[in-house]
Amino acid sequence: MNSAELKELTDEVVVALGAATDDDAVEALRIKYLGRKGILPALMKGMKDVDPSERAAMGIAANELKNAVTDGVAKRKDELAAMNDSEEVSSGFDCSLPGRWHGLGSMHPITMVIEEAIRIFGKLGFVVAEGPDVETHYNNFEALNTPPHHPSQDERDTFWLHTGELLRTQTSPVQIRTMNEQKPPVRIITPGRCYRRDTTDATHSANFHQIEGLYIEAERKVSLADLKSTMAYFAKEMMGDNVEVRFRPHFFPFTEPSVECDFTCHVCGGDGCRVCKQSGWIEIAGAGMVDPRVLERVGYDPETTTGFAFGMGIERIAMIKYGINDIRHLYENDMRFLAQF
Numbered sequence: 001m002n003s004a005e006l007k008e009l010t011d012e013v014v015v016a017l018g019a020a021t022d023d024d025a026v027e028a029l030r031i032k033y034l035g036r037k038g039i040l041p042a043l044m045k046g047m048k049d050v051d052p053s054e055r056a057a058m059g060i061a062a063n064e065l066k067n068a069v070t071d072g073v074a075k076r077k078d079e080l081a082a083m084n085d086s087e088e089v090s091s092g093f094d095c096s097l098p099g100r101w102h103g104l105g106s107m108h109p110i111t112m113v114i115e116e117a118i119r120i121f122g123k124l125g126f127v128v129a130e131g132p133d134v135e136t137h138y139n140n141f142e143a144l145n146t147p148p149h150h151p152s153q154d155e156r157d158t159f160w161l162h163t164g165e166l167l168r169t170q171t172s173p174v175q176i177r178t179m180n181e182q183k184p185p186v187r188i189i190t191p192g193r194c195y196r197r198d199t200t201d202a203t204h205s206a207n208f209h210q211i212e213g214l215y216i217e218a219e220r221k222v223s224l225a226d227l228k229s230t231m232a233y234f235a236k237e238m239m240g241d242n243v244e245v246r247f248r249p250h251f252f253p254f255t256e257p258s259v260e261c262d263f264t265c266h267v268c269g270g271d272g273c274r275v276c277k278q279s280g281w282i283e284i285a286g287a288g289m290v291d292p293r294v295l296e297r298v299g300y301d302p303e304t305t306t307g308f309a310f311g312m313g314i315e316r317i318a319m320i321k322y323g324i325n326d327i328r329h330l331y332e333n334d335m336r337f338l339a340q341f
């Protein structure tokens with residue numbers, strides 16, 4: 001064999017490698033040329049018999065053949081691997097395609113109402129205070145002046161823990177925690193979870209959310225008018241400028257006098273519709289002037305200290321603000337529902 005023939009052989013290898021359709025074929029070519037009993041080792045062995053005038057050219061050509069096989073094998077293996085990947089496309093699987101687009105995430109309606117309430121009350125100087133979901137009987141009932149025979153203390157309405165503690169039935173115990181820790185003035189709101197042994201239906205859930213508010217002054221007399229203007233401001237900011245508020249007399253153990261606070265129905269503007277059951281009003285909160293007995297319990301002077309408190313249902317606000325007709329939608333985390341917000 002002379003150097004010209006060797007060059008021809010090199011060209012043949014390149015063509016043969018290009019025609020190899022799988023890794024085994026490529027490997028067979030590698031062995032045929034570079035293997036221990038292959039063409040190249042035999043060539044090198046015979047080099048000593050080559051005419052000395054040819055030897056240098058043969059050496060170069062042999063080296064080129066060796067490089068062509070080594071590089072060609074690696075290149076062809078890469079090509080075959082890439083072809084396998086694209087075959088996955090025709091089989092319906094392509095790991096390089098982007099995932100299915102679900103749209104940008106958004107805040108949950110309950111979170112939106114809480115954030116909005118924090119913003120609105122924040123402008124009036126209220127700060128957020130928080131308390132635990134697991135409460136003492138004292139904070140949840142007793143310190144709030146709730147007598148043992150009061151219906152809210154019914155064993156069957158509360159989730160009791162074997163420790164004797166309970167899952168708070170309202171956010172009101174945070175009033176007690178806050179007043180135990182700080183002196184007036186107090187201006188807090190408390191968004192959080194509450195628990196009652198209610199049977200779940202379109203408007204009830206055993207686990208719901210409230211926002212509690214507490215405003216206490218020792219230097220100045222706080223009046224029902226302050227409470228009403230605060231609720232009216234909140235109503236307009238949360239629901240829109242033409243929403244009015246009204247108070248109806250009510251009873252809560254921890255406030256005296258106590259009221260229930262209604263907003264005009266934002267759907268019909270107060271004319272009466274299905275949402276407000278034709279009344280034109282929607283009940284939003286319980287509220288009142290903090291009872292002197294509660295102030296006494298936390299060590300405030302009931303003679304000089306006055307204040308108001310309120311507690312409202314967050315789900316109720318979210319449902320009328322966003323037109324949600326079943327409270328259960330708020331807990332099921334169904335993407336078709338959540339993606340609307």
Ligand code: DAH
Binds near residue numbers: 169172213254286
């Ligand atoms: N805790 C009451 C409830 O869950 C709501 C409430 C009424 C809170 C009057 C208050 C209040 O702070 O003053 O029904």
